[in-house]
Amino acid sequence: xxxxxxxxxxxxxxxxxxxxxxxxxxxxxxxxxxxxxxxxxxxxxxxxxxxxxxxxxxxxxxxxxxxxxxxxxxxxxxxxxxxxxxxxxxxxxxxxxxxxxxxxxxxxxxxxxxxxxxxxxxxxxxxxxxxxxxxxxxxxxxxxxxxxxxxxxxxxxxxxxxxxxxxxxxxxxxxxxxxxxxxxxxxxxxxxxxxxxxxxxxxxxxxxxxxxxxxxxxxxxxxxxxxxxxxxxxxxxxxxxxxxxxxxxxxxxxxxxxxxxxxxxxxxxxxxxxxxxxxxxxxxxxxxxxxxxxxxxxxxxxxxxxxxxxxxxxxxxxxxxxxxxxxx
Amino acid sequence: xxxxxxxxxxxxxxxxxxxxxxxxxxxxxxxxxxxxxxxxxxxxxxxxxxxxxxxxxxxxxxxxxxxxxxxxxxxxxxxxxxxxxxxxxxxxxxxxxxxxxxxxxxxxxxxxxxxxxxxxxxxxxxxxxxxxxxxxxxxxxxxxxxxxxxxxxxxxxxxxxxxxxxxxxxxxxxxxxxxxxxxxxxxxxxxxxxxxxxxxxxxxxxxxxxxxxxxxxxxxxxxxxxxxxxxxxxxxxxxxxxxxxxxxxxxxxxxxxxxx
Numbered sequence: 001x002x003x004x005x006x007x008x009x010x011x012x013x014x015x016x017x018x019x020x021x022x023x024x025x026x027x028x029x030x031x032x033x034x035x036x037x038x039x040x041x042x043x044x045x046x047x048x049x050x051x052x053x054x055x056x057x058x059x060x061x062x063x064x065x066x067x068x069x070x071x072x073x074x075x076x077x078x079x080x081x082x083x084x085x086x087x088x089x090x091x092x093x094x095x096x097x098x099x100x101x102x103x104x105x106x107x108x109x110x111x112x113x114x115x116x117x118x119x120x121x122x123x124x125x126x127x128x129x130x131x132x133x134x135x136x137x138x139x140x141x142x143x144x145x146x147x148x149x150x151x152x153x154x155x156x157x158x159x160x161x162x163x164x165x166x167x168x169x170x171x172x173x174x175x176x177x178x179x180x181x182x183x184x185x186x187x188x189x190x191x192x193x194x195x196x197x198x199x200x201x202x203x204x205x206x207x208x209x210x211x212x213x214x215x216x217x218x219x220x221x222x223x224x225x226x227x228x229x230x231x232x233x234x235x236x237x238x239x240x241x242x243x244x245x246x247x248x249x250x251x252x253x254x255x256x257x258x259x260x261x262x263x264x265x266x267x268x269x270x271x272x273x274x275x276x277x278x279x280x281x282x283x284x285x286x287x288x289x290x291x292x293x294x295x296x297x298x299x300x301x302x303x304x305x306x307x308x309x310x311x312x313x314x315x316x317x318x319x320x321x322x323x324x325x326x327x328x
Numbered sequence: 329x330x331x332x333x334x335x336x337x338x339x340x341x342x343x344x345x346x347x348x349x350x351x352x353x354x355x356x357x358x359x360x361x362x363x364x365x366x367x368x369x370x371x372x373x374x375x376x377x378x379x380x381x382x383x384x385x386x387x388x389x390x391x392x393x394x395x396x397x398x399x400x401x402x403x404x405x406x407x408x409x410x411x412x413x414x415x416x417x418x419x420x421x422x423x424x425x426x427x428x429x430x431x432x433x434x435x436x437x438x439x440x441x442x443x444x445x446x447x448x449x450x451x452x453x454x455x456x457x458x459x460x461x462x463x464x465x466x467x468x469x470x471x472x473x474x475x476x477x478x479x480x481x482x483x484x485x486x487x488x489x490x491x492x493x494x495x496x497x498x499x500x501x502x503x504x505x506x507x508x509x510x511x512x513x514x515x516x517x518x519x520x521x522x523x524x525x526x527x528x529x530x531x532x533x534x535x536x537x538x539x540x541x542x543x544x545x546x547x548x549x550x551x552x553x554x555x556x557x558x559x560x561x562x563x564x565x566x567x568x569x570x571x572x573x574x575x576x577x578x579x580x581x582x583x584x585x586x587x588x
Contacts, residue, residue, distance in 0.1 A: 013559040023407075023507040025367075026560035028481065029551050036533050036552070057448075058476040058505035065450055065478045089448050089476075096450075119445045174534045196485070196496065229452040230521075231480045232550070233531025238453050258453050259445060285460050288495065313493050322463050325393045325436035328359070 011039035099127025126260025159308030357433020382429025389468035396447020426574030459498030470498030477503035488522035
């Protein structure tokens with residue numbers, strides 16, 4: 001929705017507001033509005049905000065997020081130019097975004113980043129994994145969790161699936177879905193109905209049809225589970241499903257959050273154009289115990305849940321992962 | 329009065345009478361033990377009688393959890409605490425209009441080293457990961473306040489869950505990078521979501537925004553739908569709640585019965 005005519009002056013107002021001192025009322029909202037309305041030369045403005053080390057961190061982070069919503073040369077150049085940033089928080093975000101949208105050659109740049117900061121180290125490893133899976137490099141991989149959490153028979157609810165309705169697809173197209181770096185096939189998307197929320201599984205386009213044979217041959221991205229961001233209305237990634245070959249016919253599946261936490265784990269088998277897969281929760285408290293057994297037939301392009309159950313409460317071992325804030 | 333106030337502090341606000349007994353800290357929940365300044369320079373005041381009235385009706389308790397503030401300088405920290413106190417002040421005034429009081433407000437911290445990078449939130453799934461990774465075991469709403477928040481201004485489940493072993497028992501009430509007026513409206517807006525209120529219009533960017541002035545000035549309008557006054561979103565005044573919204577909130581599981 002480009003800004004033009006009368007609202008062009010609004011874009012100027014917003015640009016001025018973004019450059020106003022920190023904590024000015026409406027400053028953060030101005031950048032959000034600017035990113036949504038996409039006035040001309042927005043990317044140049046965003047780039048200058050990111051590279052301005054004299055600017056406050058908050059605005060640099062917001063500009064960085066807005067700039068890297070799409071894989072564009074200016075976004076990649078800006079990330080590479082900021083990879084040595086002195087602000088650890090900005091650096092963390094640069095590393096994370098480079099993992100999401102960088103090219104295979106960016107892996108070398110990430111390998112050269114040296115840091116003693118534990119959070120940065122974790123984000124760096126996650127970014128290297130993302131690059132490795134996205135480009136099928138096989139150089140970095142997620143660890144298979146020592147334990148997964150399947151449902152018992154206590155409070156459980158059904159998970160359902162089905163084809164995406166035309167209206168839901170139109171909603172996604174209308175409101176936008178910012179998952180750069182992966183060519184997602186909205187024409188190969190399925191509903192995943194959870195008790196409190198509708199997720200949508202969108203397949204990686206390169207795996208559609210006979211491409212699924214690659215699952216047993218190299219690392220790849222199976223697809224992304226997206227959901228509506230209830231606050232701003234857009235559809236955002238909630239789980240990236242990454243795969244890694246295991247044996248001749250089988251592969252691992254890792255459900256990873258944006259920040260790199262692995263919250264789902266499962267395995268799959270590929271044979272004669274059919275994929276059988278199962279998925280459970282890890283100990284991370286983002287997902288309660290669940291069992292999903294599904295199959296996908298390439299010829300008919302049909303995804304079916306043979307079983308889909310999720311518990312409504314976390315397992316005791318998962319709740320032990322929840323930490324208690326310190327009273328102040 | 330002194331005896332009843334003491335019993336009120338103990339029974340309704342869980343105040344440990346052997347520790348700091350500052351009314352402004354322990355009853356009103358102001359972390360700095362001061363009434364926060366109004367950003368416009370207008371005089372701000374609170375009333376013990378009003379607070380007693382608030383908890384004599386339906387009310388909520390809040391756990392305000394600051395994340396990563398230990399990296400702030402003393403000045404930054406003080407400014408951030410003023411914004412948090414102002415948010416508490418505003419939340420009380422906003423929800424009072426529909427008969428929902430704010431009772432006990434307790435403060436908690438998560439240090440930067442323990443925050444797993446969540447002191448600076450980028451996107452909805454990170455916000456969820458934060459409130460799922462940390463939880464206070466009491467009957468208050470966990471309202472996380474972070475250093476910066478990107479891509480959105482705050483996030484809450486709609487409605488939030490009262491089961492502390494569920495995964496939706498908290499919300500990200502905002503970032504202190506948003507300034508006092510923006511953050512305090514976001515704080516109230518997210519509490520509204522937690523208590524079951526959806527937006528009062530179709531979500532942006534598709535929209536449309538509410539057609540009426542009253543709708544645009546409703547607390548549950550997205551910030552991008554609030555009126556623009558002098559080139560800036562009027563987040564200070566877009567905090568109205570309807571009677572129907574009050575009834576919805578009244579039915580939420582976290583609503584506390586009148587005290588004492």
